[in-house]
Amino acid sequence: VYSDRAVADFVQHHFVPVRLHVKDDSEQFQRVGGKFNAQWTPTILIVDPDGAERHRIEGFLPAPDFASQLALGLAKSAFARSDFQEAARAFDEVLQKHPDSEAAPEAQYWAGVARYKASGDAGALGETAKRFKDRYADTSWAKKASVWG
Amino acid sequence: LLFVPAKEVSAMPQELIHWSHDYDATSADAARQKKPLLVDFSAAPM
Numbered sequence A: 001v002y003s004d005r006a007v008a009d010f011v012q013h014h015f016v017p018v019r020l021h022v023k024d025d026s027e028q029f030q031r032v033g034g035k036f037n038a039q040w041t042p043t044i045l046i047v048d049p050d051g052a053e054r055h056r057i058e059g060f061l062p063a064p065d066f067a068s069q070l071a072l073g074l075a076k077s078a079f080a081r082s083d084f085q086e087a088a089r090a091f092d093e094v095l096q097k098h099p100d101s102e103a104a105p106e107a108q109y110w111a112g113v114a115r116y117k118a119s120g121d122a123g124a125l126g127e128t129a130k131r132f133k134d135r136y137a138d139t140s141w142a143k144k145a146s147v148w149g
Numbered sequence B: 001l002l003f004v005p006a007k008e009v010s011a012m013p014q015e016l017i018h019w020s021h022d023y024d025a026t027s028a029d030a031a032r033q034k035k036p037l038l039v040d041f042s043a044a045p046m
Helices: A005-014 A026-035 A063-080 A084-097 A103-119 A123-134 A140-148 B006-011 B023-033
Strands: A016-021 A043-047 A053-058 B037-042
Touching (some): A005 A063, A016 B023, A026 B023, A043 A063, A053 A063, A084 A103, A103 A123, A103 A140, B023 B037
């Protein structure tokens, strides 16, 4: 997937990438992999500079799916540092750029939460519940949002 | 030395990421740049 231009550009623009190879970087693979409990390859983590894990991808994904997961993880990172306006924007971007991905319904859910956190207006949650009636209605994220509508 | 036929070399995808292989240095760099790290635990041929 790292030969995909869109994936590579997204990674280079938004992340600081480090690869720890099971053999070629064995000492670090053991130490850092143990810290994050990485038990399989490939395991890809989005980690904030303070060492907090924000998103995990285990196993291979084709480039379009991988790109959507990276975008979701980036939005989660903004959410975790309480930058809720940026998080809402980033979750919306997942929906706009990857609407048919498995990341999309999760992004729709968290976009609503981020808007609520940013504004304190519970209407953001109700609006999100309505959106789930129009799209992604058969997902677990729609069930989670159903209590808001 | 391993012999790799030319057609297989040409078929191997070219990675476009500039990877670090030093986690601690990358963490410090990420803090300076205020960006998250992307940590890839890999067993793929390099």
